[in-house]
Amino acid sequence: MTRKISWFTALMMATMPVSHAAPEGIVPLQPQEEAQPAAVPRDNPVATADFAPMPVDPSAPLRDAALPFSKVAPPPGSFNLRGIRPQGQIEFGVRSDEVVTKALLNLHFRPSPALLPTLSHLKIYLNEELVGLITVTAEQLGKDNQAQINIDPRFIGDFNQIRIELVGHYTNVCENPAYSSIWLDIGKESTLDLTMQKLLVKNDLSHFPEPFFDARDNRPLTLPMVFSAQPDVAQQHAAAMLASWFGVKAEWRGQSYPVLYNQLPQQQHAVVFATNDKRPDFLKDYPAVQKPTVEIASQPDNPYQKMLLILGRDDQDLITAVQGIAQGDVLLRGQTSTVDSVKSLEPRKPYDAPRWVRTDRLTAFSELQAYENQLQSSGMQPAPIALNMNLPPDLFLVRARGINMDIHYRYTSPLQDNDGSRLAIHLNNQFMQDYPLLAKKDKGNQLLHIPLIQGLQDSTTQLTIPALRLGVVNQMRFDFDYATTFIGGTSDGRCETVAPVSNHVVIDGTSTVDFSGYRHYIEMPSLRAFANAGFPFSRNADLAQTLVLVNQKPSAEQTTTLLNALGIVGAQTGYPALKIQLTDDWSKAQQSDRDLLMIGTIPENLRDDTRINLLVDAAKSWVKKPVRQTTLNNDNVSDSDRQAESITAIDSAGPIAAIVGFQSPFDEQRSVIALLADSPRAWQLLNDALLDSGKRAAIYGSVAIVRESGVNSLRVGDNYYVGYLPWWERVWNALATHPVWLAVFAVIVVILFALLIWRVMSLVSRRRLREEDNK
Secondary structure, three states: OOOOOOHHHHHHHOOOOOOOOOOOOOOOOOOOOOOOOOEEOOOOOOOOOOOOOOOOOOOOOEEEEEEEHHHHOOOOOOEEEEOOOOEEEEEEEOOOOEEEEEEEEEEEEEEOOOOOOOOOEEEEEEOOEEEEEEEOOHHHOOOOEEEEEEEOHHHOOOEEEEEEEEEOOOOOOOOOOOOOOOEEEEOOOOEEEEEEEEOOOOOOHHHOOOOOOOOOOOOOEEOOEEEOOOOOHHHHHHHHHHHHHHHHHHHHHOEEOOEEEOOOOOOOOEEEEEEOOOOOHHHOOOOOOOOOEEEEEEEOOEEEEEEEEEEEOOHHHHHHHHHHHHHHHHHOOOOEEEOOOOOOOOOOOOOOOOOOOOOOOEEEHHHHOOOOOOOEEEEOOOOOEEEEEEOOOOEOOOOOOOEEEEOOEEEEOOOOOOOOOEEEEEEOOEEEEEEEOOOOOOOOOOEEEEOOOOOOOOOOOOEEEOHHHOOOEEEEEEEEEOOOOOOOEOOOOOEOOOOOOOEEEEEOOOOEEEOOOOOEEEEEOOHHHHHHHOOOHHHOOOOOOEEEEOOOOOOHHHHHHHHHHHHHHHHHHOOOOOOOEEEOOHHHHHHOOOEEEEEOOOOHHHOOOOOOOEEEEOOEEEEEEEOOOOOOOOOOOOHHHHOEEEEEEEEOOOOOEEEEEEEOOOOOOOEEEEEEEOOHHHHHHHHHHHHOHHHHOOOOOOEEEEEOOEEEEEOOOOOEEEEOOOHHHHHHHHHHHOHHHHHHHHHHHHHHHHHHHHHHHHHHHHHHHHHHHHO
């Protein structure tokens, strides 16, 4: 694949006067006048700097991209620069099939009114190169300001970091860097504006999955999938597996797969499924294939957009070709690759999803890392270290006393012992515990090593996490807070200062968390478990226990929903749905011992089933409303509150969609999730709800209704339990969740105990009387 030129190569290619003789074809570098971008008030003209233009193809398409700080900056989307935390940064990538031709940094900032003008300034670095300098003037102090900095696009590479550093001063002598008046806030409305030019990409699969998915692109993946006509079950099967595989690659970015019939998208790469007998019109003259084939080609009349061709003699070849991509993508090369065979050697086990914490043994923190150096930080006040932990939704932790963690960490010693420096640990933004950072005792070591954190009691060596604070997606945050002492003026007029130094902190990768030994048991239906973790289908990461019921002739919107749903599950588990089964025959679903995912329609013999709380049929719907509906998505709802109070039927021309969960009518340990909609617009609303993380967070209970106004969820109808729990643990669980039963049980126990005591005392009394009579 043609790669974009690096900044150094671009610099070599820049047109400059030649002052010395050089070998033919080599232009020696000459000193350039340094550009000086400057800050400007809102009402003043924008200062700009002229850069040598990038070598571009005038016919290549361009696109403009605005990266707002609200999305690319750390939460809450703005920088709060302080004296002891003077730096903030954003990161962005550039796709391999694009090159940046223009870059403009728009900064909105408000400096402290206590700063000294001219002496205080902002430094802007791109990949550790100084590219801009903003001098704080007297007119800007305490006011909203705007600055524009032109960035030389030749210095932009694949992965980039823009770092903004405050050099703040409030006095000329005896300055304390920790003084509270040293601050500058950069607003979330700040943006990085980029102009991108498309590059011609060579038809070579050795860089696959580029250009269809590029890890440098932080935007949600949008990958259209093209069929010759309405796909049959086998073609939908192949597309579903490929969608889940791309979902694994997309991870947190999100993904969508618009489906098109017999046409290519405009200005987008696409995947095309075709057999020798079923081909889109634009592939009619393409040579027939003799094996499952994967090929990359340019779209007709558009060499900048590529097609990933999934070709075969028949539909089964398409499935084999996709399996070859999912299991052997590192072997793809050249313009065309054929898949001879794919064999599974070892079946996957339940709950072994790569992105879930292990539940069969201890899990090391190094296994949970998402990127290099995630477990370390540096600075006068090091940035927090965060680590995500995804758990199976059915992990039964109700009666667990806590989850044990053994945490090893290293840190730069504070200047003084017991000066207030501490390590604070948070779980899901809730404070858990803190531990003091002590001064080093071993002068031969630069870093003090603490083998194990003390626990909640001094006698323990483990941190115990309350199980009730754990959810499906969890974040542990470690804050190393240093109490830094700075000396100012003394009583005799002398000025003594201590130069601040950078601290280094590390959470060792050998630290462990233990989720082993817990049972799997969950109350269903739980649409939150489906929305957040793809459960119950994700119990097996390859979806080996999942059957999808699809339509024989699905609309493009229904097929899009199928692909989006499986792409989301793939992103959550980290493994493609290679063992999933699809059918359009309800009788096969009746005979299958699998969890069922329905797309589009409810079978006729289930339409009157009372466990289905909402049906969408030609813009007419009815819903059972529970007796008491909680405003929050709280799972602790009593059975009496779930009972239906009323049934309402409404005719409306507006679109409506629903996600419905209920127990399988064929197996009490199996579940059904139905994705329903009544119109093309309703399918769009449903897909938007599945793809939007904020709307997915509103999905819970047994039914989620999707309308133009958003998502509304309800808990209504009978609940059931999936998993295994011994009878004695079920009794304790029932008593713990039903206080009335617990009170009744306590009364019965007290009465039985009293009767037992009375009986024993009676026996003792009669024995004593007999002994006295014998005397």
